Each structure stands twice: as C-alpha cells, then as structure tokens.
Amino acid sequence: MAMIALKCPDSRVTVVDMNAARIAAWNSNSLPIYEPGLDDVVKQARGRNLFFSTEVAAEIKKADIIFVAVNTPTKSYGVGQGRAADLRYIESVARTIAEHAQGDKIIVEKSTIPVKTAEAIKTILANNSNGLKCAVLSNPEFLAEGTAIKDLENPDRVLIGGERTPEGEKAVATLAGVYGRWVPRDRIITTNLWSSELSKLVANAFLAQRISSINSISALCEATGADVDEVAFAIGKDSRIGPKFLKASVGFGGSCFQKDILNLTYLCESFGLPEVAAYWTSVVGINDWQKRRFAARIVKELFNTVADKKIAVLGFAFKKDTNDTRESAAINVCRDLLAEHANVCVYDPKVPADEIRRDVLNGAADNPRLTVAKDAYSACAGAHAIAIITEWDEFKTLDYARIYAGMPKPAFLFDGRNIVDLAALRKIGFKASGIGRA
Ligand code: UDX
Numbered sequence: 091m092a093m094i095a096l097k098c099p100d101s102r103v104t105v106v107d108m109n110a111a112r113i114a115a116w117n118s119n120s121l122p123i124y125e126p127g128l129d130d131v132v133k134q135a136r137g138r139n140l141f142f143s144t145e146v147a148a149e150i151k152k153a154d155i156i157f158v159a160v161n162t163p164t165k166s167y168g169v170g171q172g173r174a175a176d177l178r179y180i181e182s183v184a185r186t187i188a189e190h191a192q193g194d195k196i197i198v199e200k201s202t203i204p205v206k207t208a209e210a211i212k213t214i215l216a217n218n219s220n221g222l223k224c225a226v227l228s229n230p231e232f233l234a235e236g237t238a239i240k241d242l243e244n245p246d247r248v249l250i251g252g253e254r255t256p257e258g259e260k261a262v263a264t265l266a267g268v269y270g271r272w273v274p275r276d277r278i279i280t281t282n283l284w285s286s287e288l289s290k291l292v293a294n295a296f297l298a299q300r301i302s303s304i305n306s307i308s309a310l311c312e313a314t315g316a317d318v319d320e321v322a323f324a325i326g327k328d329s330r331i332g333p334k335f336l337k338a339s340v341g342f343g344g345s346c347f348q349k350d351i352l353n354l355t356y357l358c359e360s361f362g363l364p365e366v367a368a369y370w371t372s373v374v375g376i377n378d379w380q381k382r383r384f385a386a387r388i389v390k391e392l393f394n395t396v397a398d399k400k401i402a403v404l405g406f407a408f409k410k411d412t413n414d415t416r417e418s419a420a421i422n423v424c425r426d427l428l429a430e431h432a433n434v435c436v437y438d439p440k441v442p443a444d445e446i447r448r449d450v451l452n453g454a455a456d457n458p459r460l461t462v463a464k465d466a467y468s469a470c471a472g473a474h475a476i477a478i479i480t481e482w483d484e485f486k487t488l489d490y491a492r493i494y495a496g497m498p499k500p501a502f503l504f505d506g507r508n509i510v511d512l513a514a515l516r517k518i519g520f521k522a523s524g525i526g527r528a
Contacts, residue, residue, distance in 0.1 A: 092131045093242040095140035097272040104141040116142040124413040127239035147190040159200040173356040184211045188218040196261045198227045205287045225261030227252045230290035236411035248278045251286020291354045298347040300335045302376040308338040308526030318526025338526045340506030341381040341419040343408030385426035396432035402473040405480025406438035413440035420479040424450045435461045437469035475502035
C-alpha cells in the first residue's frame, strides 16, 4: 500500500487495522517490520496520501477500492487441522465490509487463500442491507521479504483475477489502471478469479519444490563427494532450468512456502486427488528432513555427543535482510541441539533476543542452555562448533582466524548456506563443511 501511495500521489491510501499498537508503530519513526528501503517509501508518502488508522468502519465507508490483506494461517483445530487455511479473519473482514460499506466498491483479495474463497466473500457481501454492490478481485502478491521494495517497483508480473462479466471486467480494468501507473502493461496479467487464486499457491509450490529438489541432491553430494553448488551452477546454465532458486540450504522457511503447499495438498485431497496431494507433500517432507539432517550431522561430527558443548548459531531469521523468523530452519536446529543437551548460543543481526527465546521454547519452560549473544564474536567465543543458518552478509566477512583462536580444538564450522570459503577456513584449522559439500 505504501508503494501504491508513492506511485499514485493523487490517490488517498489508508491502511486500517484493529490493532492500535501496530497502527501507532506505523505512524512512528520506528516501523514494526524491518525491510530494506521501506522506511524511505513510507516517509515520502505518509501524511501526504498515505495514512494509518484504526477507524476501520469510517474508512471502509470512504473507500472505492478495499484491499483485504489479513492473515490466513494454517488451521490449528478441527477439519483440515495443520493444513487447511484458517479463513476466519477473511470472513470477519467480509462481514465488516458488508456492515459498513455502501454503493459500488471493488474488493481485492490480497491475502493468500484457497481457490474459490472469492465466492464465499461475494456471498457474504451480497447479504447486506446497505445497497452495497461489490466486484471481488483476486490480486495475489509475489514480493519476497528482504527485497520487497525492489520487487514492488519492478515486478515480474502483476496478476489480477476477476469475474468475466461486464462489472468484473470493469473492476479489473480499474485495478490494472492503478498498477499501470508504474508497471508496464504487458506485465499486468488478467485471468479469471480462480486461476488467479490458484496461481499464487502454485507459484510458491514450484519455488519451494526447486529448493527441496536441490536440497535432496545436497545429501547425495555429501555422500559421493560432488559439490552441490557446482551441480546447481551446471544445471542452471540450461536455459530451460535457469539459475535462480537453486541454492542448497538448511531448508526453506518463511510464512508462505510450507503454508501454501499444505493448503494446496488439502485442496487436492478435497477434490479427490490424493496422488497430486502426495506429490506436493513430499516437498515439505524433504524440507523437514533437511533441517533434521543438518542438526544430526553436527551431532555426528562432534563425536556423537554435543552434551554440555557450546554451539554458536549464526543467524536466526528465515533469510537475510529481514527480522522475520516464521518457520525459520534455525528454530528446528536449535531445538534439536537443545534436545541433545547442547548449550546453544544464538546471534542474529536483526532478531531481538526475546523473539528468539519465544520461537525456540514455544511456551515450554525456560531453558538455561539457550542464550542469545549481542554479536557473532561473543556467540562463537569458547564454542565447539559454529552453525551458519542465515546468509547474512556480515557472516561472510567475520575475522574467522580470531574466532578460531578462541574455540576449543578441534573447532568445527557447519555452513548451512554455503556462504563462506571452506578451503580458507580449513587453512586456518577449522573442520569446516557445508550443505552438499564434503
Ligand atoms: C516467497 C516467494 O518468493 C514470494 O514470491 C511470495 O510472495 C512469498 O513467499 P519469501 O518467503 O519472502 O517469498 O522469501 P524467498 O526469497 O522466496 O525465500 C523463502 C525461503 O527459501 C528462505 O528461507 C530462503 O532462504 C530459502 N531459499 C530460497 C533457499 O533455501 N534456496 C534458494 O535458492 C532460495
């Protein structure tokens, strides 16, 4: 919304939320999320044509276009538990709109949702007594965290799904006009509603599948002495495969991939397609295995015991340049090491200590074996092993000779992202290994 406000200075954009603390943070000098470049965009537009407010009902009344961007977590109860999307926030927003909106409105689904959710929204909206007439559009977002501003300024494509009726087409054209202020027209794709809804799930499933594919091969590389980065480079040169999203890792994280695949598999099963569901479920299966495999390898190489040994975990966010920790591989690795009675010391440049503790402990009693360091050097001081989990740039340029000097020998380093020069580390004396590298 900040980007739309920036690019369309003659449109008034108001972001509303019931959570007053969040809105206050958006109105303050310290935004509630860390995203490179976002501060600048918000500062340029805020107070001009970008506003943050808790006046949900009043702003619904005023708006011509309403974007619904509430969360759709995985259901934690009842039918579809652990896989289906929990749509209660979507429904609650639809009901709020039906209660307060009047006249002609365009409702845009921005949240990632199961196919045919727009139909449910339409039914709720149709049951109103205000003379409200709505067109419902699907406009999934493809930005990735850490590069959000770049992705929004220069998207590969903008996808808009709408009903193939005159009203639907008109609404699609209106929204296309908003993006058309800065996105070339040939990158604005229009489809029917359900194709658009499904495309978002499928895009994330394909991306995650590439990572699980290369991660599965990383295990084979470790067993045979091939180097997974060399294999990825070689296959990526085939223009049909392409070089992106082939970086072997300790496992993908983030709020989207696992959730969307689970959603997709639930959808397939609901439509009587268990074979398709099983195929996509295996993408998540390999990812879980990769995280466990990494922690198990640390234990094995440290002579099958990490009890009372200090392990430094560098990086906790699910990728660099974000403070988001949702589904981060670091959570699983820390838990597995704590279960082996290791003393785990975590350092992340952006994630606060209380967030790290909350994520790892997940409501369990405090575990004194888990500590959080203020910098990489104190995390590594006296550690038997270092595990790099997030590819933060600062981990590439640490003074590893100095770190090595302060560690008991043999000193181990496990690079879960393949970002450091293993040969150089071995010269220093480290027993260093990476994912998919001997
Ligand atoms: C993803 C999609 O990329 C985006 O289009 C969608 O809108 C939301 O979900 P995001 O989760 O922010 O975005 O990050 P992404 O860059 O896709 O990375 C996801 C995870 O995969 C991270 O943990 C990342 O480190 C990992 N990853 C990515 C790899 O392990 N290897 C790769 O080659 C690429």
